Amino acid sequence: MTRVLAESELPVDLSPFAAVDAAYPTEIARCYEALRRRLAVLIECEKELAPYVYKSLRDRLKVDGTRCLYLDGRAAADLPPPPQGAGLVQTMIHQIREIVRGAVGERIVVLPHLDILGTSMGGGGLGAEARELIPLLYENPEVLWLGFKDPAFPLPPPIENLFPHREQIFGVPRDRLRYLITQRESRKLGRGFDPYALYKHVSGVNAVRLRRLLNSLTGEDYPADVSPAIAQLRSATLSTDVELPQVDLDKDIGGYGPVKDRLKAEILHILSAKDLLSDATQIARVESLLPRGMIFWGPPGTGKTLFAKAMATSLGAAVTIVSGPELKSKWVGESEENLRNVFIKARKSAPAVIIFDELDSFAGARTNSNSSSGVEHSMVNQLLTEMDGFRKEELVFVVGTTNFAESLDPALLRPGRFEFALHI
Known part of the structure; x- marks a missing residue:
């Protein structure tokens, strides 16, 4: 091919609705089958995409005679009006309360703004809306839910656990x-x-x-x-907080011949050769060989970050530089959410290179004496989860810099993770 x-x-010609059907047939089919089996479905996608995905599902369900009740805060003909002066969020919670305590029949209840209703507060606490929403969602097991959330908004586990089927829709295949x-x-x-x-x-x-x-x-x-x-x-x-570097590997960095040669031979030349291939099978084979995670290690002041920028320049990639210590938060779950948002922004700006400066500050080898190991262990798991979520054809690379490669968690250095280590 x-x-x-x-x-x-x-x-x-192509309408946005037809484009969504064409882009995500597998994801939409999985959600449809789950709903037919009376399984609650949570779809994670960007806000602007959610109405189109919903319409595609609704049209399929309509063929089966299944109706949907769409709760977006606007007046619903078959639900009592909200209290006088209720805002959008309170109106949606009022509608949910009326539904779980009434009869919805075989209808699927659609929550297009579940993330706004259930988003956690800083510190791992729940907002007033989430505290009110959670017991309502569990009150009537006969209600079948279809929820939507934006990737940028976290949901507390009690809400996520309500949905046995979860689908993530990001970018395009x-x-x-x-x-x-x-x-x-x-x-x-x-x-x-x-x-x-x-x-x-x-x-x-x-x-x-x-x-x-x-x-x-x-x-x-x-x-x-x-x-x-x-x-x-x-x-x-391009996201607003990414950088398009202009660092020439040969002109702007003097010396380091062996380092440059290895970076070119094992990364840059392979990518250049891939662009010249015409056979799809050969391209896929080359892509499967490329490391997505890299460790640049060596003494302070040797230009590890500069080399990462030079690599990004050669790829025409945007750069996001993240300070490892600044990612960590005292609030439960916030460190992992910070990591998640870094990857979301980078993937939207692809081709992209994420540079974790001082990676060992949160991904160091675990010891029993480290009081922060619980937080750091969660951050390492989140980092690996995000990297595992890459499509093989996406041009997104993760570079971690550290003074000592042996200081890193061994789980990071396994094949398929940070498998390319460059001593600078």
């Missing part, structure tokens, strides 16, 4: 990209559409936003140079 598609193989661009839009990217080249810059963009970005592309059709169109997309996908 070749990587370049003819223009005639692409759709002529590369093999679905051919169904998400129209013939007219592909002309702005040259002759013949290469989903592999485009995917490098949009892997973390959800289908609805991607359609909006592609539809807004300007410039001539079939340009000889597609970099202006790519630059348009790149500027729209």
